[in-house]
Amino acid sequence: MATGATPARSGDIVADRLRAAQDLYDRGDPLDAVIAAVHSAGLTRAERRRLHYEALNGPLALRLETAARRDATRLRQAIDLLRDYLSGVDASVKRRLPVARRLAYHLIERRDPRELAEGDELAGLVAATAEPSKRVRRGLAWYADLPVSAPRSLFRLRRSDLVPVTEITDVSWHDGRLRVTGHAYLVGLSVRSRRFNRATVVLRGPRWVPPISARTRRVYRPQATHDAAEPGCNYDWAGFAAEIKPWSLRWRSALRAVVHGAQRMLRGRPAVPDTTTWRADIVIWSRGARATGALRGPVTGRTERPAGLRVRPGWWVRPAWTSDRVLQVVLQPTRARLTGVSHDGDQIELTGFLPGTKVTKGRARLGGHRIAAEFTPAEGGTRFSVALAVSTLMKEQDARRLWVEPRGDPAAPVMMDDDAETRVGVGRREITVLRDRRDRAVVSAHRVWPVITSAGWGDDGVLTLTGAYPDSEQGQRDLVLRQRAGLTYRVPLVRSGDGFSVRVPPGAMPRFAGTVALASGTWSLSVAGGKGTTAPLRVDHRLLDTLDEGVHIVGGREYRLVATRFDVPVLIAAERRPDDERGAGGLWGLRRVHYPAERRRELRDATVYVSFDGRSYSDNARAVYEERLRRGDDREHIWVVKDGAFVPPDSAELGLPPGITPTVVREGSREHYTALARSRHIVTNTLLPQWFRAREDQICVQTWHGTPLKRVGGDQRHMSREPRPAAWYRQAAEVANWDLLVTQSSWASEVLRRAFGYGGEILESGLPRNDVLTSPERAELAAAVRRSLGIPAGKRVVLYAPTWRDHDRRNASVRLDLAEARRVLGRDHVLLVRGHMMQAPPVAAGLVVPGPASLVRPGPMTREYPFALDVTNYPDMADLLLIADMLITDYSSVMFDFAATRRPMIFFGYDLERYRNSRGLYLDLRTQAPGPLLAESADVIEAVRLIDALSGDYADRYEDFVRTYAPRDDGKATARLVEHTFAPAPQRGPFP
Numbered sequence: 001m002a003t004g005a006t007p008a009r010s011g012d013i014v015a016d017r018l019r020a021a022q023d024l025y026d027r028g029d030p031l032d033a034v035i036a037a038v039h040s041a042g043l044t045r046a047e048r049r050r051l052h053y054e055a056l057n058g059p060l061a062l063r064l065e066t067a068a069r070r071d072a073t074r075l076r077q078a079i080d081l082l083r084d085y086l087s088g089v090d091a092s093v094k095r096r097l098p099v100a101r102r103l104a105y106h107l108i109e110r111r112d113p114r115e116l117a118e119g120d121e122l123a124g125l126v127a128a129t130a131e132p133s134k135r136v137r138r139g140l141a142w143y144a145d146l147p148v149s150a151p152r153s154l155f156r157l158r159r160s161d162l163v164p165v166t167e168i169t170d171v172s173w174h175d176g177r178l179r180v181t182g183h184a185y186l187v188g189l190s191v192r193s194r195r196f197n198r199a200t201v202v203l204r205g206p207r208w209v210p211p212i213s214a215r216t217r218r219v220y221r222p223q224a225t226h227d228a229a230e231p232g233c234n235y236d237w238a239g240f241a242a243e244i245k246p247w248s249l250r251w252r253s254a255l256r257a258v259v260h261g262a263q264r265m266l267r268g269r270p271a272v273p274d275t276t277t278w279r280a281d282i283v284i285w286s287r288g289a290r291a292t293g294a295l296r297g298p299v300t301g302r303t304e305r306p307a308g309l310r311v312r313p314g315w316w317v318r319p320a321w322t323s324d325r326v327l328q329v330v331l332q333p334t335r336a337r338l339t340g341v342s343h344d345g346d347q348i349e350l351t352g353f354l355p356g357t358k359v360t361k362g363r364a365r366l367g368g369h370r371i372a373a374e375f376t377p378a379e380g381g382t383r384f385s386v387a388l389a390v391s392t393l394m395k396e397q398d399a400r401r402l403w404v405e406p407r408g409d410p411a412a413p414v415m416m417d418d419d420a421e422t423r424v425g426v427g428r429r430e431i432t433v434l435r436d437r438r439d440r441a442v443v444s445a446h447r448v449w450p451v452i453t454s455a456g457w458g459d460d461g462v463l464t465l466t467g468a469y470p471d472s473e474q475g476q477r478d479l480v481l482r483q484r485a486g487l488t489y490r491v492p493l494v495r496s497g498d499g500f501s502v503r504v505p506p507g508a509m510p511r512f513a514g515t516v517a518l519a520s521g522t523w524s525l526s527v528a529g530g531k532g533t534t535a536p537l538r539v540d541h542r543l544l545d546t547l548d549e550g551v552h553i554v555g556g557r558e559y560r561l562v563a564t565r566f567d568v569p570v571l572i573a574a575e576r577r578p579d580d581e582r583g584a585g586g587l588w589g590l591r592r593v594h595y596p597a598e599r600r601r602e603l604r605d606a607t608v609y610v611s612f613d614g615r616s617y618s619d620n621a622r623a624v625y626e627e628r629l630r631r632g633d634d635r636e637h638i639w640v641v642k643d644g645a646f647v648p649p650d651s652a653e654l655g656l657p658p659g660i661t662p663t664v665v666r667e668g669s670r671e672h673y674t675a676l677a678r679s680r681h682i683v684t685n686t687l688l689p690q691w692f693r694a695r696e697d698q699i700c701v702q703t704w705h706g707t708p709l710k711r712v713g714g715d716q717r718h719m720s721r722e723p724r725p726a727a728w729y730r731q732a733a734e735v736a737n738w739d740l741l742v743t744q745s746s747w748a749s750e751v752l753r754r755a756f757g758y759g760g761e762i763l764e765s766g767l768p769r770n771d772v773l774t775s776p777e778r779a780e781l782a783a784a785v786r787r788s789l790g791i792p793a794g795k796r797v798v799l800y801a802p803t804w805r806d807h808d809r810r811n812a813s814v815r816l817d818l819a820e821a822r823r824v825l826g827r828d829h830v831l832l833v834r835g836h837m838m839q840a841p842p843v844a845a846g847l848v849v850p851g852p853a854s855l856v857r858p859g860p861m862t863r864e865y866p867f868a869l870d871v872t873n874y875p876d877m878a879d880l881l882l883i884a885d886m887l888i889t890d891y892s893s894v895m896f897d898f899a900a901t902r903r904p905m906i907f908f909g910y911d912l913e914r915y916r917n918s919r920g921l922y923l924d925l926r927t928q929a930p931g932p933l934l935a936e937s938a939d940v941i942e943a944v945r946l947i948d949a950l951s952g953d954y955a956d957r958y959e960d961f962v963r964t965y966a967p968r969d970d971g972k973a974t975a976r977l978v979e980h981t982f983a984p985a986p987q988r989g990p991f992p
Contacts, residue, residue: 013043014051018058025059031067031081034059040088052089053096057160060085061101068122071721076117079108098160099144100128106150121148135188142189142289162186162291164284167224168298168327171306171319178244178309178319178329180214180280180295183224185238189286192234194218198285201242201295203278203329209252212278216242226579231588240282244329246311249278253331272409273314273333273356280327294326300522300572301549301562305437314355320438330438335412336384336404338441341422341433346390348424348431350402350441352414354382359406366443367400375406382406388443393431399444401436414441418542428472435541437566448472450500450527452569453540455547455561461554463504463561463571467540469527470498477529479504479537481571483521486812486841487873488849493527506573507554512850512874513788517557517644518573525569539563557644575643581670590673591691598677603697606636606663607681607982610688612705612837614642614667617649618876619685620703620742623768625662626654627974628982634660638675642667646875681982687734694737701981702738703768706893707748707965710803711920713755732757742767742977744896745965751922763980766966766973769878773900774971778882785879789850792865795830798944799884801877802908803892804839807918812840815910816888817937818847822867824941830865832880835872836892842870849873886947888940891915895930899962900969904951905931908940930958 021037038055040048060082067078086094086109094105104125107116116122124147134145135157142162143155168182184199191197201214221239228235253276261271280295298304298321308318311331318330340351354375364373364386376383384404402414416435424431431445450469457463469477478490479502489509493500508515525537539547549562553576560572580586607628609621617639625637629651639648639662652658665671676682676692685705694700713719719728741762743749749762772781791797800816814833821831835842848866871880881887881897886904889895890912895905907929915921925933931954934940943950 014047014054017051018054021055021059025062031060031063031078034063035081035085049090049093052093056086056089056093056105057097057101061104064104064122065126068126069725070718072117075122076113079113079117082108083113096158096160099155099157100125100146103146103148103150103154106154107148124148137288140288157289159291162289164282164291164293165228166282166293166295166297167227168295168303171298171303171327173307173309174243176246176309178246178317179241180244180319180327181219181239181241182297183221183235183238184240184282184284184295185224185235186284186286186289186291187230188233189289190234191218191224191236191238191286193237196285196287197237199240200283201240201244202281202283202292203244203249204281205252205276205278206256209256209276212244212248212252214242214244216240222579225585226582228583228585231584233585246309246317246331249276249317249329249331250311250315252276269408273335275330275332277331278329279322280329294324296324296326298325298327300564300570301560302547304564305544305566307545308439316439318438334415336414338402338414338416338420338433340420341424343390343424343431348388348390348393348433350386350388350414350433350443352384352386352404353378354384354404354406354412356381357406357409358382359409362404362406362409365403365405365411367398369400370405373404390426390431393443393445394426394429396445399442402441402443415439416441421541423470425470425472430470447533447535449535449538450477451538451540453543455539455543455569457548457552457561461505461507461552463506463559464501465504466499466501468498469493469495469500471535475529477527480526480528480534481509481518481523482526483519483523485521486843487519489518490528490849493529504571506559506571507557512871516646517555518559518571519645520574520643521572523571523573525571537569539567539569541567555644575666577669581668590670594670595673595677595691598674599693599695601678603680603695604636604678606638606675606679607683608638608640608675608679609648610640610682610684610686612686614640615645615837616875617646618769618878619705620768621683621685622876623771623974624683624703624978627768627978629654629656629660631978632657632660633982636679637662638679639664640667640672640675641665687731688737690730690733692737693733694739699739699981700737701740701742701977703742703977704752706767707744707896708751708755709891709893709895709921709923710915711755711922713752714757715751715755715920717920740981744770744969745967747964748896763977764968765976765980766968766970767897768974768977769876770897770900770966770969771971771974772878772882773897774969776971781879782883785883789832789869789871789874789883790865791830791869791883794828795865796828796885797830797832797883798825798886798888799832799834799880800888800908801834801880801892801894802836802839802890804836805911805915807914809838810840812843814842814844814847815937816908816940818844818868820938821941821944822846824945826867829867829944831868832871832884833868834874834877834880835870837872841872844868886944888944891919891921891925896965897969899930899958899966902958902962904947904954905929906940906943906947907931907933908935908937909933910935910937928957928961930954930961 017038021034024034024037038051040051043051064078064082067075086105094102104122107121128146135142136145142157144157164184165187166182166184168180170181172179180201185191197218199218200216203212218237219239219241220237222236224235224238256276257274260274264271281292282295283292304321306319308316310316314334316332318332320328320330322328336352336354338350338352342349358377359375359382360377362373362375364371371386373384373386403411404414405411416439421435422433428447429445430448433441433443436442448471450467452465452467454466477493477495479493481489491502491504493502506518509518526534527537528534544563547563549560551558551560556576558574558576562570562572564570580589609625611619611621641664648662650662651660665675680698682700685703713731718725735756735758738758738760741752741758743752743762743764744767746764749764833842833847847868847870849870874880887898888906888908890908898905907925909925932943932950934943
């Protein structure tokens with residue numbers, strides 16, 4: 001679907017060199033290669049200045065920032081290379097750079113390279129580029145307050161520093177005027193009242209056309225303060241409302257039309273109505289500072305598709321957004337409009353009308369392809385028709401706009417309204433003739449798309465979508481909700497003829513035999529199933545004006561169904577946060593005011609449980625919590641939950657005597673800060689928030705998330721460089737909070753003590769999370785887990801659980817050949833693929849997420865079960881280890897946990913040497929792995945097939961492995977930890 005995006009420039013030598021330099025930077029090429037790509041040979045003086053400015057503010061600056069975060073040797077190399085480059089840059093270019101980068105380059109040119117590389121001034125300036133520095137006023141000018149010694153003039157804020165931050169919340173028509181509302185401010189300059197605070201919207205047209213200054217008033221909008229990226233500033237009066245009169249556009253356009261008409265008449269051609277486009281800027285005067293910037297940033301939804309207004313017959317004023325989200329206002333004549341679409345065999349015929357002009361010859365254009373057209377003079381204008389071959393359209397991959405080119409006149413876009421929109425079915429595909437956001441006709445061919453014609457929210461918080469889906473192939477279809485991070489949900493569609501309906505409960509999405517709320521973020525909607533590819537979902541254009549895009553509260557969370565990019569539906573989920581907890585200002589208040597105040601209050605006999613930063617009900621925290629409930633410990637239990645990821649069960653749900661209900665606090669909330677400030681015990685398996693500092697009378701139990709195979713903490717190479725990186729100091733502050741470290745073995749105790757520099761108490765109790773693997777009830781528990789995943793009885797379960805790659809975290813490929821694995825093992829095996837939370841979610845053909853819509857599908861002769869299941873988001877790894885008949889891993893700590901089962905392991909070390917050289921390993925897997933170490937996918941699959949015969953070859957090594965690394969995983973680790981840590985105490989009430 002065409003969107004009206006501004007096309008990219010072509011033939012721009014400066015842009016080409018900058019693009020090449022950015023590509024080199026993205027690939028990780030050395031700095032000298034990036035500098036070589038932005039050479040100024042063959043450029044004019046103006047082009048050189050532009051090239052130097054963009055390079056110093058783009059790829060070269062980014063590479064300098066990277067070097068400043070690393071060791072002094074790399075920084076020294078970057079300084080030497082940049083010093084040579086800066087010697088050829090005009091001084092005026094350096095002065096125009098943002099203040100932090102301006103100062104950094106000044107230091108590179110003036111300071112001794114060795115001292116600069118070993119100091120911390122450049123690192124401080126790098127931090128200043130990431131967040132606004134403090135602004136101070138001296139006289140009538142504003143300056144940055146940065147910890148660097150340099151001439152005062154270099155600190156002065158210039159145009160590149162005073163860039164307006166804007167967001168547009170509404171663009172609509174009121175009493176014949178275009179009203180634009182939103183907020184705009186200069187970063188770091190508070191806007192506490194209307195005084196000394198003005199904003200003017202200016203529309204700038206082509207060349208000599210006079211600009212338009214729109215009437216604007218400041219309005220109270222505290223939302224701007226809550227959403228600001230920097231603390232300590234008040235932007236409550238940054239809101240604005242501007243009104244634009246169409247008459248201001250019309251007389252300027254008429255003046256331009258007179259000039260253009262005269263020019264055409266001199267060439268012997270009749271005048272043609274012309275389109276005039278204005279770009280919207282905003283000029284801000286705030287506390288003595290003045291800045292101009294583009295008016296950009298529409299909020300998602302209705303604001304992205306503002307309506308046009310017909311100001312007189314055949315003329316429209318249309319607000320529009322460019323590809324870089326800048327507001328434009330277009331005064332546009334309707335020189336051609338589409339009146340009909342017909343389909344006859346292998347031909348689509350488009351008919352239309354050219355008002356006010358008589359022509360007999362010309363052509364049409366579909367995108368960049370010129371095609372024949374017939375023009376017939378008629379009353380009031382000219383009728384035209386365009387014939388398109390269906391077979392030709394089916395070969396096109398992109399949507400294309402339709403233009404007509406009457407002989408002697410400029411090309412005119414063909415306009416249309418909703419009534420002329422047409423969909424022509426051609427088998428399982430369709431040809432659509434639809435309007436875009438600026439009412440231009442767009443022709444495209446694709447597989448049949450489902451279209452939403454109705455959307456509504458029920459009182460139960462369920463979103464119901466109904467629509468048309470005339471796919472000739474019947475059968476089950478699923479609505480697929482996909483987040484950018486890779487998480488997906490599938491909900492079955494109910495089909496009835498050419499229609500469909502689906503009910504989406506965003507607060508209770510089905511997940512592994514349970515329900516969870518949609519995580520915060522934007523969820524795309526599509527339809528999958530059948531033999532074709534996934535079909536995108538669209539919103540019927542007649543529904544757009546009445547679509548409910550408001551916020552709906554379900555279970556304390558916010559949900560919105562909106563149409564973005566004109567007609568693309570998305571579901572937006574977010575946590576519902578009080579205003580004083582939002583943005584940098586709210587965060588600053590919680591950390592600097594609320595948390596210190598709570599730490600001074602009385603400590604309560606409560607326990608906070610944190611598992612993977614609050615992302616799951618799992619691991620050691622889960623085991624400790626459930627053991628204490630089994631013992632009837634009715635002191636307060638507090639679970640930290642991030643983004644509504646789970647709801648911890650109470651004692652009744654666990655099959656225990658009712659009466660003990662946990663308290664749930666949202667991660668990052670005021671209650672979260674209070675809980676960590678005032679609870680006597682804290683049980684965690686990861687690092688706690690940086691703002692947390694343990695009190696003398698608190699007990700912080702660090703259970704860590706496994707015995708490490710790859711190097712961790714201070715044993716990593718980057719942690720030993722001088723000067724120490726920021727991560728080293730963060731780790732030292734974190735470890736100072738620990739009172740007890742729980743380990744799996746004496747070997748793990750030694751490694752973790754050294755890696756974290758920990759000198760406190762260590763309890764070698766074994767890991768509580770592994771007790772379930774040797775529990776007397778493990779058979780019944782395993783059967784329940786298999787049922788929740790839909791694994792048929794009799795199938796052997798193979799768990800593939802690779803670790804993450806520091807050097808390649810965005811790689812989502814599954815290195816195990818799933819098609820070959822299915823061919824060899826599919827008859828009696830099921831493969832579970834467990835991606836790491838630090839790695840991009842796995843993507844591979846044939847990999848499905850277990851759920852009601854994907855577990856069982858009818859096959860041609862029998863019932864067909866999926867072979868490879870994506871269990872990356874299954875809450876607790878221990879459940880997967882419980883049902884696994886064998887494990888395939890690489891360098892993950894899961895091997896130490898699985899050892900308690902005595903079941904076979906296979907090690908898929910396809911990149912062993914690279915991983916050992918980049919991250920480092922504590923063990924030599926070639927001599928110590930309790931199973932075969934293989935480098936090829938085919939060998940791994942063959943080893944799974946022959947695992948019963950291979951296991952005997954590693955029996956002795958396996959036993960040595962268990963004795964060394966998992967000696968206390970006997971099912972009693974949780975009891976040992978609870979008895980050691982949680983002595984009986986009098987019951988206390990909840991927080992007042």
